[in-house]
Amino acid sequence: MQKFFVLISGLLFGAGLTISGMVNPAKILNFLDVSGQFDATLVFVMGAGLIVTTFGYQLIFKRGRPFFDTQFHLPTTSIIDAKLIGGAALFGMGWGLSGFCPGPALASLVFGYQQSFIFVAAMIAGTVLVRLIPQSTRLD
């Protein structure tokens, strides 16, 4: 039963990314281009997403546990360090260069554009690269 709802969640995430136009890198780049071809759509996407999630989470957390698991799996760390900030900055740079973030990039694979596959392959490379760095020499 849990998997059924996970599947529904994935379906809705894909539908939401597609309907909102977030799978289109040009739209993202124009949102980020505040002094040029500004397209404010992303403000409405995030705004609506945040309203639904904030209220929805409140209801679920009040219940104490999820329906098909014994507990919530939430991040436990609250440390603000160079790894968090540096990582977010690198991500911002990549997002600004390509117009792709992980969710829409993966989703866009189904449309079969070569660029989507190149991006996802590069994203895997970046992920693996960070994992290869020994824990002790990382920024944290």
Added chain:
Amino acid sequence: MTITEFTPYSGAIGGGLIGLAAVILMASAGRIMGATGIFRGLLTTQFDEAFRWRLVFIVGLLIGTAWTGLFTGAAHNISFVSNTYMIVIGGVLVGAGTTLGNGCTSGHGICGISRFSMRSILATCVFMLVAIITVFIVRHIMGIA
């Protein structure tokens, strides 16, 4: 430079669906809907429970996108402004950055902020700001794309 149409209504509807997806994942499996963490969990050789729910989610994501794309014509509404170098460098930076920073637009931007996580609020401000600066430099200083 490609001009895109400002679409607040479909943006808000799509955003609402993304929110609903996040709520359903938390309500059913108690999991954060972060594309970074979910995707990273697939880059493994251990096909355990942690792998399986993520795989189911990604399959749903792909089907949902393809299915909605049929009705909205989204496939024809995609334009790549960046050249191949920018796509490759961008991809590596996104992969490395989201792994180090433990999240992206969905995990930090939607789910984290909704939980009032200070880490996520800060991370979102940083990646938004850096992305805006990056686009400014690329478009208005270097004059590319």
